[in-house]
Amino acid sequence: MQFEIIKKDSTSDARLGRCHTSHGIFHTPAFMPVGTQATVKSLTPEDLREIGAEIILSNTYHLFLRPGHERIQRLGGLHRFMHWDHPLLTDSGGFQVFSLNSLVKISEEGVQFQSHIDGSRHLLSPEKAIEIQEAMGADIIMSLDECTPYPASHGEAERSLELTLNWSRRCKDSRRREDQALFGIVQGGMYSDLRKRSVGALREMGFAGYALGGLSVGESKEMMLEVVSQTAPLLPWDRPRYLMGVGTPFDMAQAVLRGVDMFDCVLPTRNARNGMLFTRSGRLVIKNARYADDDSSIDPGCSCYTCRHYSRAYLRHLYLAEEILAMRLNTIHNLHFYLTFIGEIRQAMAEERLKDWVKTCYAQWNSEEENNAEQPDRWGSSSRKKTPGKRNPSPARSASMK
């Protein structure tokens, strides 16, 4: 993989770039829709391309358990299996092992867990995480890490970091395929000395890209951005930086200003299925009674398929009737919103007006819906509360650490 920085923003740490992979190019800053089970729920790859997705993410944990990485390999690899012939990233599986299973045992060797599907027992080691990801064949693969819980004492965060560094080294040593880019993951909790040590050790090992892990796990937004501000400048300039599991459009804009290039988050897709839609002026809860006779589109400024053809009244009806189409139309809109948003960030950067663009967005977001008492949370920020499957590893697992 080749990462090319086209432009550095003159007023911030933001970078405009291009990643060349064996399945084509994606532009950075990039947002990656999440396709957990080798599908972005309710959309086809053609839908995804139409709304501007250049790279998507799939979850190793789920595909390892079902249908199995060896089967995917026999069937021609993940790209072919899911009919997505474009850049693809898989995570290591570690995060989901921690967050979806209560019976997890961590040791130097790896993580022992029981399948949430059939109760079968497995060991996810660094070597296994690489073996699975190499079999599936994504363009970007991630090393196995332990997502440090929050809050964690300095001692706990340090022990967790040492484990991650050991696993990172083993991931690097065990890889066989040269056509995949392996990313290392920076941990260290909320401690700047540990984050610094993490970056130093990973840089020494040398990875194709670097991810910031262990964020958006319950800490405040200010704290998350502080860690990004401190950590991003320590990373190699010429490698992509990926902030895992973050976040709202606000979070992405702020992280871009601090030098982050890649994002993934389940917010746009999960919220779509729950009837929460993103607009320029804030979030819109489609089931609200005031949309029952509303013939306007979700967002008058949006050019997505859903907004071109359907009214709020119709979408509200579909949602209340629990029709499958509700999920699909809402997902098209929310992902289009995210991908347009990140595309506008790139455009603004190219035209040297990034900070003005961000300011304008904030001004728009402060109006209308945001001031509505029914919807006090701005853009799904309440989703930071712990929900299953989000980046909130079981707090119990630090206790089982050796």
Ligand SMILES: [Zn+2]
């Ligand atoms: Zn739309």
